[in-house]
Amino acid sequence: MCSKEKKTVVHITTVHHPLDPRIYYKQCQSLQRAGYDVTLLAPDAEKVIPSSIVNIKSINRRNNRLLRIGISTLEAYWKARKLKADIYQIHDPELLPVAWLLKKKSNVVIYDIHEDYETAMMEREYLPKPVRRFCAKAYRLVERLFSRKLELCLAEKYYREKYPNGKCILNYPLVNEKLVHHNRTDKPIEDKLLYTGNVRVDRGAFHHAKLPLVDENISVHLIGQCPGNLAEQMEHLAGEAKDRLHMEGVDRYVPKTVIDECYVKHSWLAGIALFPPSDHFKKKELTKFFEYMSAGIPILCSDFPAWKAFVEKHRCGMAVNPEDEQEIKAAIDYLRNNEQEALKMGENGRRAVLETLNWEVEEQKLVEWYDTLWRKNEKTS
Structure with a gap:
């Protein structure tokens, strides 16, 4: 000192x-x-x-x-x-x-x-x-x-x-007591995918917008600032499934307190980060990874080598090819059909945050x- x-x-x-x-x-x-x-x-x-x-x-x-x-x-x-x-x-x-x-x-x-x-x-x-x-x-x-x-x-x-x-x-992250003590076993996992943070093309906006088309039961919730013109493009991509694409933060800043509330609002199937290939992001450990983990939510992310190694090391999620809709659908089905394994992934992530991350x-x-x-x-x- x-x-x-x-x-x-x-x-x-x-x-x-x-x-x-x-x-x-x-x-x-x-x-x-x-x-x-x-x-x-x-x-x-x-x-x-x-x-x-x-x-x-x-x-x-x-x-x-x-x-x-x-x-x-x-x-x-x-x-x-x-x-x-x-x-x-x-x-x-x-x-x-x-x-x-x-x-x-x-x-x-x-x-x-x-x-x-x-x-x-x-x-x-x-x-x-x-x-x-x-x-x-x-x-x-x-x-x-x-x-x-x-x-x-x-x-x-x-x-x-x-x-x-x-x-x-x-x-x-700072350990968020509300997130780490949130009990995900008190209600069934829902067919809802969560994304938090700024919504941009290089952060997977278009990949996330198409997810309701990949799985007819999935709804996608994006909580973070999103330019209005980008939101319109995303809704156009979602087409007839745009009613299952929910965006909170179109043309406005979303406070961290609101984002934290969203983590415990539903029993999310996964927290998503399906980013397109990018030299800028492919080696980063995203802040949202740690927040998903703190809340006991499995990660579904792009299979960049560093990201794949991260989720495999901590056994906290699944990494898929963001351009392969069949692979994404298979991962969604796996999490949906193996609820105990999905819960275990979430708990593994929470434990890693509490102990070291x-x-x-x-x-x-x-x-x-x-x-x-x-x-x-x-x-x-």
């Missing part, structure tokens, strides 16, 4: 919501409880979080991307600099120049890599491929330039392939890493 004299820490984001689980609920609160004096600098944070164990300071919210990158970044730098923190941690790529400017011999600056931004840029289909390739290479170059003196915090294990010197503080384990790693970084910096500064 840190010394009796509190060391000051500032977490900075211009992109994420102030209540972002990884930033606020996990890292900021964990470090505050561990004895650090933590400040969160985020868009409109003082309005969103009127009281907290963490110090809260606002950056003005700017919805225009160019204004955010230009003006919000400058505002974040000046406000962060005035705080004269011992440790700074940034959470957005656009803040790399800020991190570079904040870095002194007397402090530690951390870049928290939430996403594989390089492959994410290659997934932006609204841009021509040459432009995507240029943006990805330019980002990698800028990142290398500005992060040379920074410590790297990695949210996913596979990021070590790109950042061998990074520290893995994995984005495992949770934030409590990562919290200890985070605090120990911070303590080590600070002691090392004190010796060299």
